Amino acid sequence: MVLEITKGEKKYGEQSLFQDFSCRLDFMKHSIYRIEGESGKGKTSLMRILSSLEHLDGGELSIVMGEAARGGNGLRSSWMFQENRLLEKLSAMENLSLIPSSYTASEKIYFFEQLLFGEDFEKRVSEYSGGMKRRLSFLRAMLPDFDILLLDEPFTGVDEENQLKMERFLLEHLGKRAMVFASHEEPLLWKNYGRIRL
Numbered sequence: 001m002v003l004e005i006t007k008g009e010k011k012y013g014e015q016s017l018f019q020d021f022s023c024r025l026d027f028m029k030h031s032i033y034r035i036e037g038e039s040g041k042g043k044t045s046l047m048r049i050l051s052s053l054e055h056l057d058g059g060e061l062s063i064v065m066g067e068a069a070r071g072g073n074g075l076r077s078s079w080m081f082q083e084n085r086l087l088e089k090l091s092a093m094e095n096l097s098l099i100p101s102s103y104t105a106s107e108k109i110y111f112f113e114q115l116l117f118g119e120d121f122e123k124r125v126s127e128y129s130g131g132m133k134r135r136l137s138f139l140r141a142m143l144p145d146f147d148i149l150l151l152d153e154p155f156t157g158v159d160e161e162n163q164l165k166m167e168r169f170l171l172e173h174l175g176k177r178a179m180v181f182a183s184h185e186e187p188l189l190w191k192n193y194g195r196i197r198l
């Protein structure tokens with residue numbers, strides 16, 4: 001799969017985020033791409049554009065699906081947003097059950113234990129710590145049948161040991177699919193990624 005922006009332009013009202021911006025994400029070269037740029041440069045906006053949640057104001061986004069993309073015409077994306085967007089009154093497992101997924105309930109429990117070992121998946125999410133919510137939000141994003149996964153600041157509030165667990169989990173489960181992330185924290189295991197600089 002290749003995602004390419006040619007002469008892209010994005011603005012919000014009077015504010016111009018970028019102009020004449022081109023980039024190419026060739027997932028045959030790198031299955032992982034990192035979006036880089038200082039705070040407020042437009043990393044989240046670019047990721048939203050790449051997954052068609054938002055549109056360019058000028059220029060073009062082209063999506064060439066490869067054999068790794070198994071969906072119909074559209075690009076199936078799964079997101080871990082900067083905010084957790086979990087249903088706080090529901091339990092962790094209820095949050096995970098709401099996501100259409102080909103994984104079974106016992107596989108979800110197994111994954112939960114890999115990322116949140118020793119925690120109670122029947123407990124309300126509102127009783128979880130910030131780092132636990134982040135890991136749960138990450139696991140939820142890993143569950144659907146996606147072509148591309150977008151992780152926006154996945155490690156916020158996560159300590160190094162748990163960051164390692166998340167990175168290892170992703171490497172074990174991404175397969176031939178594509179992933180794009182933005183992070184202020186340095187990845188510990190994801191090394192050979194492509195870079196898009198804003």
Ligand SMILES: Nc1ncnc2c1ncn2[C@@H]1O[C@H](COP(=O)(O)OP(=O)(O)OP(=O)(O)O)[C@@H](O)[C@H]1O
Nearest residue numbers: 012017037038039040041042043044045046082182
């Ligand atoms: N929906 C929107 N409406 C208006 N302005 C927006 C909108 N989304 C983003 N912006 C503005 O666009 C700029 C870039 O925001 P964006 O979240 O894409 O940056 P970022 O590089 O991801 O930042 P950070 O590293 O702080 O998360 C900011 O000035 C932000 O206020």
